[in-house]
Amino acid sequence: MARPPGSVSCGSGARRSAIAELCSRWIAHRWGQAQLTHVRARFAFASHIHVTGLGVDPDLVSPSCLTDVTTVYTVAAGDASMAVIHVRKVGNSSVVTLPPEVLAQANLRDGDLVQPRVDRAGRIVLEAVTVTPREARRAIIRNAARRDRAVLRRLAEYDRK
Amino acid sequence: MATEYLDLDDAFDAYAEAVEVSVDRAKDALLNLGQLESALARPQNAGAYENADIVRQGATLLWGVAANHPFAMATNAPLSFYSGLSST
Numbered sequence: 001m002a003r004p005p006g007s008v009s010c011g012s013g014a015r016r017s018a019i020a021e022l023c024s025r026w027i028a029h030r031w032g033q034a035q036l037t038h039v040r041a042r043f044a045f046a047s048h049i050h051v052t053g054l055g056v057d058p059d060l061v062s063p064s065c066l067t068d069v070t071t072v073y074t075v076a077a078g079d080a081s082m083a084v085i086h087v088r089k090v091g092n093s094s095v096v097t098l099p100p101e102v103l104a105q106a107n108l109r110d111g112d113l114v115q116p117r118v119d120r121a122g123r124i125v126l127e128a129v130t131v132t133p134r135e136a137r138r139a140i141i142r143n144a145a146r147r148d149r150a151v152l153r154r155l156a157e158y159d160r161k
Numbered sequence: 162m163a164t165e166y167l168d169l170d171d172a173f174d175a176y177a178e179a180v181e182v183s184v185d186r187a188k189d190a191l192l193n194l195g196q197l198e199s200a201l202a203r204p205q206n207a208g209a210y211e212n213a214d215i216v217r218q219g220a221t222l223l224w225g226v227a228a229n230h231p232f233a234m235a236t237n238a239p240l241s242f243y244s245g246l247s248s249t
Contacts, residue, residue: 117209132165138174145178145242152179152242 164215166205167222167243172197176232179242190233197232200225 087094098108106128108114113129132140145152167175177187191197203225207213213221222243 130165134170137171141171141174141178145175148242153181156180 164208164218167201169198169201172201172243175242187232191231192233193229193231196229197226200229200231 085096085099087096089095103109106126108128113131114126115129117125117127119125173184173187173191176182176190177184180187182190200222203221204213204218207218207221211217226243
C-alpha cells in the first residue's frame with residue numbers, strides 16, 4: 001500500500017505503540033476520554049498513521065505538539081478499516097466518506113439508501129433502507145382494504161350519519 | 162429491518178380505498194394539507210425521539226389523524242385503516 005504524504009510509518013513493536021498512544025491521547029483530548037479505548041484498539045491495526053497540521057516533521061511528534069494537530073487518521077492495513085474519518089464540508093452539507101472495505105462488509109453499493117440515526121450510546125448507525133415501489137405500496141393498501149372491507153363500510157356508514 | 166412510513170400519496174390512496182372513492186375525490190376531501198403532513202410525521206418522530214416501537218408508532222399515527230382531522234368527511238374509516246397499514 002502506498003504511504004500517504006506526511007504519514008508516519010508505524011513499523012512494529014515499541015514505535016507503533018508510541019505513535020498510536022500519542023494519537024490516541026490527542027483524540028481523547030479533542031473528542032473525550034470515552035473514545036480512547038476504541039481508538040487505541042483501532043490504531044492497533046494501522047500500517048500508517050497520517051498526521052497533518054503539525055507544522056513539523058511527523059517523525060518528531062511529541063506530546064507538546066498535540067494541541068497543534070488538526071487531523072489524525074489511519075490507513076487501513078489488510079482488512080482493517082479506517083479508524084478515523086474526517087467530516088468535511090461539501091456545499092452546505094457535511095460529508096463523511098465510507099471506505100470501500102466498510103461498504104463491502106455492509107453489502108452496500110452506490111445508489112443504495114441508508115437511514116442515519118444516533119443511538120443512546122451516541123454512536124451513529126447507518127441502516128440500509130429498502131423502499132417499496134409505489135405500485136407495490138398501492139397493492140398492499142388495496143389488499144388491506146379488501147381484507148377489512150366489511151368493517152370499513154360499517155365505519156363509513158357510521159360517519160355519514 | 163427498517164420501517165417504511167406512509168407518505169402523502171399513500172395517505173390519499175388509503176383514504177380512497179377506505180371510503181371507496183377515487184384518489185381525486187380523496188384529494189378534494191382534504192381540509193388541511195399541513196395537518197395531514199403533521200399526522201404522517203408523528204410516527205417517525207415518536208420512533209426517533211421517544212424510542213417508540215411499531216405498535217406505539219401505529220397508535221401515534223391513529224391519534225395524529227384523529228386529532229388533526231385533516232379530511233372533511235368519513236374520518237373513522239380511514240383512521241382505522243391507517244393504523245392497520247402502519248403495522249402491515
